[in-house]
Amino acid sequence: MTDAIPHTLPKPDVVPELDVAALEDAPTAEALAALAHACHTVGFLRVVNHGVPVEVVDDVLAAASEVFSLDQAEKEAVHINGSLSFRGYARVGEEITLGVPDFKETFDVGLEHPPVGQDAVAAAAATGAWAGLLAGANQWPAAAPMLAPRIYAYMDAMRELGLRIMTILAAALDLPLDTFTSVYTRRPAGRPDAAGFALLRLLRYPPQAGAPRIGVGEHSDFGMLTLLATDDIGGLQVEIEPGVWRDVPPRSGTFVLNFGDLLEVWTNGYIRATNHRVISPSSTMPRFSVPFFVEPDLDATFTPLDSSRFAYAPGRRPLDAEAADAAIFQKYEGRFEDALHYGDHIFAACVRSFPTNPVSIAWLAAQREP
């Protein structure tokens, strides 16, 4: 049965739990197999017993509320189109998901790097090495001086958690424990070193009285894994089967975890990068959420693992090269046979999401040149 937007099917909650402490301290073969199965069939998990204090999560949600409450001029002063590294603020309707404007405000932060200048854009156009532009400086609103340390503290906590989860995932898939973490450089978020990449987004979904509205359209995430903190206003939905959407109800003290295209490619279609979307709140209150994208280093490359190591469930199968080219690799004009270059992959995602950024415009112009 398929359902029209935004009606959803009632319980049960379809999202299985990932108990971090239990899987680190006493991982039984049964629990690891259940986790692998959940990653394969659902691709969404609720992270519990993760050790991140609830105050830390409440604080980042409060930070989101504060940022979007700033005067519009303050927010415009750090607009994402003023960043050559896709960092900063965007108004409702400025971000595009699969060609459709979202109904949300956004504020994007990455690991801190030295600022990128126009000369770097010209060099990228000459060499084709566009992804390096993403390693740039954050933009912070002048009126919120305490924002940066708060956000960096949260990013450090979440990056650590993400890497712990990657180790658990490797165990669940019977891979060497450092398989996934090997593509991450560990370093603090606020220190402008050269290596490493991550993305945190503060999101505000305005309330929508009357007819229901999509806050962010259906999509799968682009990278490895996403850890999502939300307030207690629901709206997130997961496509559990083609055309069948279920609510992912908010639950305090937990994170929602989903997987990105890159991990799906790396595991040859075993780990599922599940489609999801957000319905705007129908109350008078906005909804705030903070997805943290646990991303590999920009220069990391990936080739799909041999599918013979995975037991695919009925209806699931290894990636088909042609379908993967259409769904994932065409995003940056690569081919399934190539190693997937993470930087190119995420750069293409940024261009698609923010086509009016000057870097997106320069990239498009460079593609048109003979």
Ligand SMILES: O=C(O)CCC(=O)C(=O)O
């Ligand atoms: O706000 C949410 O709950 C989800 C956001 C999301 O899907 C995304 O940023 O990719």
